[in-house]
Amino acid sequence: MRAALQLSEAGLKVAVLSKVFPTRSHTVAAQGGIAAALGNVTEDNWHWHMYDTVKGSDYLGDQDAIEFMCRQAGEVVYELEHYGMPFDRLENGKIYQRPFGGQSQNFGGAQATRSCAVADRTGHAMLHTLYQRNVRANTQFFVEWMALDLIRDEHGDVLGVSALDIETGEVMILQARATLFATGGGARIFSASTNAFINTGDGLAMAARAGVPLQDMEFWQFHPTGVYGAGILISEAVRGEGGYLLNKDGERFMERYAPHAKDLASRDVVSRAMTTEIKEGHGCGRDADHLLLKLDHLGADVIKARLPGIREIAIKFAHADPVREPIPVVPTAHYMMGGIPTNFHGQVVAPYKTGPEEVVQGFYAVGECACVSVHGANRLGTNSLLDILVFGRAAGNQIIEDLKRNSHHKHLPGDAADKALGRLARLDSQKDGENVSQVGDMLRKTMQTHCGVFRFADLLKQGVDKISEVAQRARNTEIRDKSRVFNTARVEALELDNLVEVAVATMVSAQARTESRGAHARDDFPHRDDDKWLKHTLYFSEDRRLDYKPVRLKPLTVESFPPKARTY
């Protein structure tokens, strides 16, 4: 929506397609804020923010893109303020900022206070602000439309998408001089996921099917405390208030893994410790597959006053009132660092013609579906909203420039919609096929077991075979309802196709990377290996081939931050 706004305000004709009403995108779940070194509370500058982001990425982030993002952070926040975003304020009227994990002053020194927020509804406020502004600028919204496939011509240029109008069931071609994906993540490939149901990686799969590689797909951030069985995220605030984790013996096991930080160690450390406990048979419950988050010792008053939202979630989804009993939790997939490879102008880049990063003409990607890469192997809290603002605007500006040179539509190939129509025809004619939700369950279970928080050589190897079997079964899905109008069974079958692409890319990329870096933790290769693996993975769907390209270690204007051990 940030890019759409840029384009509409420049007088271009913009169509925004969305599966659901635009303000119901998953951005609404972002509570923490937007990172920007405004220095309103403690001294700060963009260069410190850049250092934190490079270090947080475990040095896999591209330093040119990270410098670009951190330098523009202040500007995009003030711009949003002018659009009417109701930021919380300090007494002196400046934008309020709160501290977040991974933020430091002076290149790794004292805690910085860098996140600009609107209470616990920053994402909600941002979506509504940008939506209103887009309506005013005459952006045209196609609500409850699902994009199906990317249209490319013989030169590989992108000319638009084929899309399904969910309401009527009709397939249309949307021809465009520029096509931008802001389709979000795909963490629904895991059984334990904090993501909303819509996050099925549609854009990634469309790109992959059209021959565009997917970058760094092995890197998924797991949040330590998702509600067991439901996935809803229980904020770090619980452990901040003094809650802690227990195994089935009632042991506070984090004391063994992180003697100092204990339950407040960083997300990846806690998630790994929990997974180890479960793997070693110390998990709780009938299946010994989760752990317990205890907070009743805080007392009913503290829980009711400071953590009311969390108490509601625990009661509703775990049937446990934390005032009296612990909450069953499990590490839960939360955010995808990988995605469609782009440069910091939002242009999709791929090794096609002569170089490793050739621009795919007419194609742009921004946000969780894209891999710029500013998050590298691990994202810092509140950098994701910053990512979508900065690169949304940058992509908008780049499109405006590119369209000055390409003022006419290119010739649309005769077979533009064939791929999408072929998939729909297959689905309609399938007999004795597979059940969509059963195959989906198998996919999620396979990813969870074989490619979760901690990765083991044997499990990954079996995982590649198992996910191939899932992919094979997904090619034969059958739906009973063949009607056109609001056929949600058809939509869910198409979403499963997309989940399969994301899942296979993840499993194959993870099996190949024989090191541990950021969110990718291998049991058999516990250390980061910069000699061999300081490079981005590129996965090609067609033949499941992997390629690699160097990390961009050279920033735009400042000195490079060379890889160092990542300690907090």
Add this chain to the structure above:
Amino acid sequence: MKERERARWRCRRGLLELDIVLQRFMDKHYATLDEAGIRQFETLLDFPDTDLWHMIVQKDEDEGKAGLQPVLHLLQSI
């Protein structure tokens, strides 16, 4: 007109907590709704995600919500 299917799709939200509660509602209660109940449910689905979630978990007696009972009450009980 596939009213139920349409409602089911509009239960797809940006927040996982709403996805789950609304899906449970569809499975458990939607078929029992009368015409007025269906209208109430559709009105509720038009609320922004965070507002709808707060209406479901904060069981305060807001005047504005009076017209949305008993469907809201059913959502709260899930």
